[in-house]
Amino acid sequence: MNKAGHVSFGVAMGTAGLYVMPAPLHAWEVVAVIGGSALASLLPDLDHKTSTASNWIQLPHAYRKMAKGASLPLLVGALLAWWMGEPVAMVLAGAGALAFGLSRLRSVILLVLGMTSLFVFAQLHTHWLLAVIGGALVVMPALKHRGMIHSPEFALLLSAGLHLFTREQGPILQAVALGLVIGWWTHLIGDAFGKEGISLLIWPKAKLALRMVENGGRVEWLIAKACSAVSVVLIVHYLVQNGTILQ
Numbered sequence: 161m162n163k164a165g166h167v168s169f170g171v172a173m174g175t176a177g178l179y180v181m182p183a184p185l186h187a188w189e190v191v192a193v194i195g196g197s198a199l200a201s202l203l204p205d206l207d208h209k210t211s212t213a214s215n216w217i218q219l220p221h222a223y224r225k226m227a228k229g230a231s232l233p234l235l236v237g238a239l240l241a242w243w244m245g246e247p248v249a250m251v252l253a254g255a256g257a258l259a260f261g262l263s264r265l266r267s268v269i270l271l272v273l274g275m276t277s278l279f280v281f282a283q284l285h286t287h288w289l290l291a292v293i294g295g296a297l298v299v300m301p302a303l304k305h306r307g308m309i310h311s312p313e314f315a316l317l318l319s320a321g322l323h324l325f326t327r328e329q330g331p332i333l334q335a336v337a338l339g340l341v342i343g344w345w346t347h348l349i350g351d352a353f354g355k356e357g358i359s360l361l362i363w364p365k366a367k368l369a370l371r372m373v374e375n376g377g378r379v380e381w382l383i384a385k386a387c388s389a390v391s392v393v394l395i396v397h398y399l400v401q402n403g404t405i406l407q
């Protein structure tokens with residue numbers, strides 16, 4: 161599935177999730193569930209170098225190419241200037257490193273976020289969820305698409321972590337966590353409908369690829385439209401049904 165299919169499927173499932181809650185949710189909790197499911201419906205594709213989620217944290221292709229092209233001459237220039245004892249060497253080295261970093265901005269951001277999470281976990285001994293997320297972010301640049309991040313095992317770990325971490329927190333955070341869990345699993349289900357499918361981490365041969373939906377094809381377009389329509393109906397019905405709570 162592509163962006164439109166994943167988001168509309170995730171939001172539809174997030175909206176359906178509102179109906180299985182033991183008590184009606186307040187307006188902001190509804191927004192948190194739906195927002196969380198929309199976000200997480202795209203997040204697993206952070207393991208793909210040019211997915212929508214990855215494009216949030218990197219420069220457009222043309223700029224990446226430009227930065228990459230500039231980095232080598234700048235670094236070679238820095239080396240030559242250093243060799244000749246020119247003080248401009250430091251400036252060139254800094255500019256070269258900056259250009260290289262900008263060309264790999266996705267990897268830089270994933271590594272910085274991951275290492276920050278691991279550092280905070282190690283220093284504050286907070287919930288192990290932070291260590292799982294930090295570890296996943298650090299290794300993400302080296303992972304293959306639809307590998308560990310797309311595995312049901314990782315989804316289970318993430319779901320358990322989010323549930324255990326937020327059960328002591330306020331209702332908004334719990335709503336966000338519910339949305340994230342629904343969106344994440346919906347993404348995996350969406351991918352399982354395609355021809356590449358998803359597979360188990362511990363037994364990669366156990367693969368689920370239903371080959372029913374072609375990426376960006378007509379069936380996906382129909383699913384996206386149907387899911388959007390279902391979401392609107394379910395949200396309006398939910399708001400009307402629980403009108404008093406939303407006031």
Ligand SMILES: [Zn+2]
Nearest residue numbers: 204205310351
């Ligand atoms: Zn995916």
